[in-house]
Amino acid sequence: MAVDHQTKILLVEDFSSMRKLECNALSSLSFENVIEAKNGDEALALLKQEQDIGLIICDQDLPEKDGYDVLQNVRDQPQFAQLPFLMLANRGEKRNIEKAYNSGANSFIAKPFSPKELKYKIEEALGEQPKASMTVERKKLSRQSASGKTLMRVAHLPITDHIILGVVQHFLQKGKYVADHFELEVIRMPTWNALSYALESGEVDAAFILAPIAMDLFSVGTPIKLVLFAHKNGSIFVKNRKGDKFKDPFQDFFKEKAFLIPHTMSIHHMIAHMFFSNIGLQPGAMGHKIPDVHFEVSPLPKMHDFIESSEESCGFFVAEPLGTKAIASSLADLILLSSEIWENHPCCVVTMQDEFIQEFPDAVHEFTKFMVKAGQFVGERPGIAAEIGVDFLDPNREQGLKVPLLKNVLSEPLGIKTTDLYPSIHDLDRIQKYMHDKMGVGQMIDLNSFVDLTFADKVCSATPDAFASVLHDRPEVSLEILNRQANQDQSLASKTVLNLVGKYLTLSMGNQQFGIDISKVREIIGIMPTRPVPKTPDYVMGVINLRGVVIPVVELRLKLGMPKGEYNERSCIIILDVNVGTSGIKKIGVMVDTVAEVQDVRAEDIEESPSAGLGVDTKNILGMAKLNNEVKMLLDIDQILGD
Template sequence: MSEDHRKMRVLLAEDSPLTRQIEVSALKTLGYEHILEAEDGDAAVALLEQGEEVDLIISDWNMPNRGGLELLQWVRKNDRCAGLPFIMATGQGDKAQEQAARDAGATGFIPKPFQARELEEKILEAVGARKKPEKTGKRVPEYTASGKLKLKIAHIQITDHLVLGVARHLIESGVFQPKRFELETQCMGGWNPVRQALEEGTVDGACVLAPIAMDLFAFDVPIRLTLFAHRNGSVMVRSKHGSYKEPWKDFFKGRSFLIPHKMSIHHMLTHQFFSGMGLSAGMITAGRHYDVNLEVVAPVDMPGYLKGNDGTCGFMVAEPLATKTIASGLTDLQFLSSEMWNNHPCCVLAMRRELVDAHEEALLEFHELLVAAGRFIKNRPENSARIAVDFLDPEKTVGLKVPVLKNVLTDPMGIRTDDLYPSKEELDVIQHYMVHDMGIGKLIDLDELVDCRFAEAACGDRQSKALTSPEFSRALAEPRGAKEHDSSRTMLAREGKYLTFALQGQEFGLDILKIREIIGMRPIRAIPQAPSYIKGVINLRDQVIPIMDLRLRFGMEAQDYTERTCIVVLEMESPEKTVFMGVIVDSVSEVKDVLASQIEDTSSFGATIQPDYILGMAKLDNGVKLLLDMEHVLDVII
């Protein structure tokens, strides 16, 4: 990016403080230093009317007082700023919204969440510094040297798409040897990138939310829905910020709730849940008030978003992300999606029509593999859980664990992968509820979208046995945090390898996935006015790392450092970035495997250590270890 672009003054309109902070960080990463922030459309208009010099506007769609569309319309009618490049950024990602933005004069449209490089491309296109790539919208099939069809299938990091991962594993392990296709899976950062790739024809197909597939088809994107990817599998959790007591609806009223996409079964079930409580729920728009404000956030970002926003009451998401937040003490279980609508569809396999029409034999072979993978998951959940860890979290950034995933896959009310036949009747329930009860989407001819040929052959020429009534359960407000079902989820999520160490004669454990390295004591530079337990900073290979004395953090007596004193360098994820932190311990012992059956929950370990700092008590052969929740211990830093 040239120096001229770095000097541009950017007006960013975004009502969510955390999202605005993340987007400002992305702009600064790209070299933009002149950034004006507005909390809604009215604030943006006020800045422009005051004569602020602006070269580019980036605006959210849903904002109170004046939304993004209304802001865009005002800008285009104002002589002084009518020609400004205007990029609409939104997490909703439905086609009707994008079309409305372009009709109103948006220069660019970017679905959230986005990476800095994606934002850079949109900015350069909007200001004319880079030619917009020509997108034909057609998918041209690709082939291997031996003539096999190359299948590129998109997905995201959730267990809902595990059939794709198991299918890939069966190929790589030699159990299944495709004769007519070669499989490439492409993991993406959220639903909007998947939707965009499917629409633009940069992939052959995708595991995608059923309402997204129906929405794309409604706007003439050439796709066919050929298989369900799973049934059930999502969870609603509520934040531990606030008092959850009768009347239950008071806990949710006036707060925000997170969903993964506007066009999702999660949105539908969330709407049904709040409606059953007598609450209205919707996305903030100018002039429209809801009891519960719904915000669209990428699934992998939900835990960090919830942690950074006390005004957010919970979220609904696919596993295993929900179980992880329950285990960390961030949330309590509200309900499983199957309790609202048992055996409901959610994600589907959507294939580009160009391939469906021209490569029936290859796609039949692919669908037979997916159906076999679904049955493999049901019959061999532990093997599937191990496959899932590598498939869904190859970079080990999410922290998935085999016991957690096995528990998710064996929960009788959890995800189902043994019945993938695409039921038009159930899809019709979804589209009618969303159009008539929620006012979103368009009714489509499902006979034109759904192609059952491959499923009929792969599933043994049988239709789904899981067709269920469109009547939904509403009695799900009772608190469930103390149930044994929830406790088992929590303990399984805490199972793993722990580094054990000593503090004042007591043994503790740290999850090794959070440990970067262990180093000896070295000079520490003090930080003025820091808390007593923050000893200062060290320079470790040109990286400045804060150092915390765990003895002092826990209110223990200070002692002189010895030859056995160590600094354990941790690598922790915050909502905006990776944080490195060193903690001083008396000595380190060994790495121990800790099973869920060895962990007990407890509320207190004595007056000096806050209960929030403790994940649980591990009873091992060589004594009791207190497992630390370092996210809470380091809360002052991250």
Template structure:
């Protein structure tokens, strides 16, 4: 007995491109009767209108009402208490999996998922067990010569090229391992790598450092033995749309793709956009105005192409350069420009391999370090190897010339400094847990096993008589950070006045200017909140800027007007009207005309200021309209609207 292919499935996903991809995957596994919803609220309406829905597959992070809230609502309704629910989430850390299951999810699949992953989970939810897999052998195979057969997982990125070079050198008899034979498994994305490592289907993996740390925090028996590379990722922006100062506006209120939540790319993108004065994050987070979404690395160019709602992506090479040569994207920055010599992917082994076969691990580690040096010294041949290793089925369309460019970029990937520096991992852990509030802290000294790198790496630390390190290999932690110059304040501003003070709003935040109109008051609101207006059948909250800034009130007159602006709230962007004394002009302000705001002497919190512009007409205070909204006020305004 099999599932009915006409079973009606409710697919809940706010990102249109991702929704199309997931619907296509459902079609690939035999399900074509799909009802689509854009968020939890829409899903509730669809559930009420179509009672024959048999399965809900929902994204977690969505504006207005997310997947977790939808799940909680369903489990509180008599009609949907037992309706099968599959949570599809870009939250790759294991804490979210546990949270979803505790709330009543029948299954959790990490985005992006494959057809096979989805089919297995749907079958399990409805009680159809997959055919029993062959019983996993205890430990790796041992050849007649006594060699350990190591199975290593990786994906199609240059970060893992040292593994490809080693494989090529073994196959061409340039290297002859005494203690191991090598089998490389190319996975379609990060989730399969994580699952294979966790389930013991592979002996080791080239894996994202934050992902490996997260697995370790949940008791998966692995240890880090080596960095796979340093640097090597690229941020590209969509070629669709005009890229001009102020550059923040190009990314604001658009989707930006990352390969995984537990990735260095998530961290570096968060750093970059935060220092531009933007608020990056997943849907539903506080005042997010750059929306991160998870997409498989090789699929990113396809997602970006002709998609005006997506601003770009940050990913390992050669994916970004391939998108550039295809005319889809333009280079924004290399990851080394944000954090010089940063780690990204690491080499991990399961504990049983480290314990039982240390000679094989040592030989593998030493040869891998040598392969990294070979890439540095033989770029042309490494590029040829990369084409075969990373694109064996010719699906990506890689060419040696492109790989040569990637490998020879002086700010690009490096593979000659692979010693695992704990300080670098501490930087990742500190930033992601404190600034981004994701992941869990671990004891890094227990996670890192440097025995093999100590021997394999040229720059291995030496120990003093007391057993303490006296020298350390080149690390990256002290080179973290990008300049504030990225947050350009140059651009056009709408100037308005309150009393004798002049204020400026970025012109791209302004939607329209209208005269005073009837404002409908609402109870239990802050004094500066005047109520709501009905503008062409759209309810818009209105606040008085004099009241907001604690200034004396003034009689409204013929020059008093309402500026309708777009701001970021808790659940995305919304329109808000602000009452000002008068609007004077639109001016173009150059960066050199703007100075940083003083920490005192203004009625406006300095954190809400972009700076002070010195113009011929006088000093003009440039406002960050998003930061001007406190969280509590955003909640009230959201309720009012």
């Protein structure tokens, strides 16, 4: 029986930006009949008021009445005892999932999630999918590659923490590394939950994963071992540039707001908890009904959107390059780098299936050897590593990641360290004790059974004693960081131009000179007839059929508010890849007077746009570049055409 998309859904979520995201996800699944509540009392009142609610989707971490209070109240009323209930939660640990089902929820989903994951969980709640088992069925995969070598499937996320995997892949493809015992298949995952499930179910042989998630999987019997650290340090804490002025007492800026983290089981959560506690705030750990700062788990790509669109998001703590990119985009200001609180701390780790280790030890040894070698390369050659990293982390250019920005991240003295990958059991124990004892998340495990040092002992040149971590979990350290007003540090000014450095296609319209990021340009064609489209703005010339693809064409002069021009044989149409938000990347053509050449724009060439006097709306201008004694306006194509 198919799910009825007219089902009335009661969505209960206190964080308005997250509620909007969840409504959009429901809409994408054709669920439009949604009523919203921002707390438990409001939800229960709506439940009595509305007579035909067919599904409750409720956040677990609500203020005052939490999700379990709402669930219990619903189940205590005979008329709602069988009402489908889907629990949303920041906490994705296995025991939290089990608690939700045992408490009467029909389904459970951990943040962050994709629309596809939400669809399945709605179907489960409505009885159209079998109820999730607490024991994930393990898959048995063929490991025979076409070359006859052992196929090794390794999962990762597109973050700087996993860059050494990209370097290994690159050098294997180029023949600089020669693998005798395995063939590498790299699998990019959309979320930490998807990656976790792939590792738990045996869909992948290895994964670059947050250490606390890996330990949580091990605690419930997932047969995996930690064989290497993926990196040390490398995360960044930024505050939203919008909203309240950041002034003394600086703690007030964060009060009664949401702070974004990538996962509950993460070092980001742990260090943020330390920092907020040490500056005198009550962070939003489980069990605290009304915290000063509320932790909210966010999808990585949405963190920028949340702080840009909502002042209730005070900031985020995340892996690079997301933080530096937010600073470079003038969305955020730096508060701290993770190593300032915990020097040489672990974060992501390399875990492998027990079965794979036992059956293919030579392949594991060879892979870990390449990992260590790649880590040394990143540390010694950050510029080349950044070039490799951009292709690996952002192959479709959806993030707009650029080499100068990534090089800046890799070169930061207090940033990511890839030259020391030997696993420290002592540091892992620090993580599990702090999270379990002070935050109430995770379970204690036998780390000696979880960590397999066999391969690290062979391939790493140094033990943990050579690069010992130093934890600064003291109020005076956190208060000093807070009070230095890092957002006003002039040394950060260079980050604001990093997004603009690169190659630009230069062009002219009238007596104005412009530049378009070359990564946006697909091709340049001559003028060709356009087919008009009714009821479109005057700047839309129509559409063209280019090799079977219908592409809209915009007269760029008119779109920028300039006078209509006269076009000639030098005029042309530039086909661009434009990010149009939720619709993804679309091809759009722009008509321009003339195209000149591709030029390199360096950081020293860039100046801020003046507030007026350009003849073009400054919101469409990224900055000004002085090239060959001429000033060129660098166009924000996504801003101009993305609507």
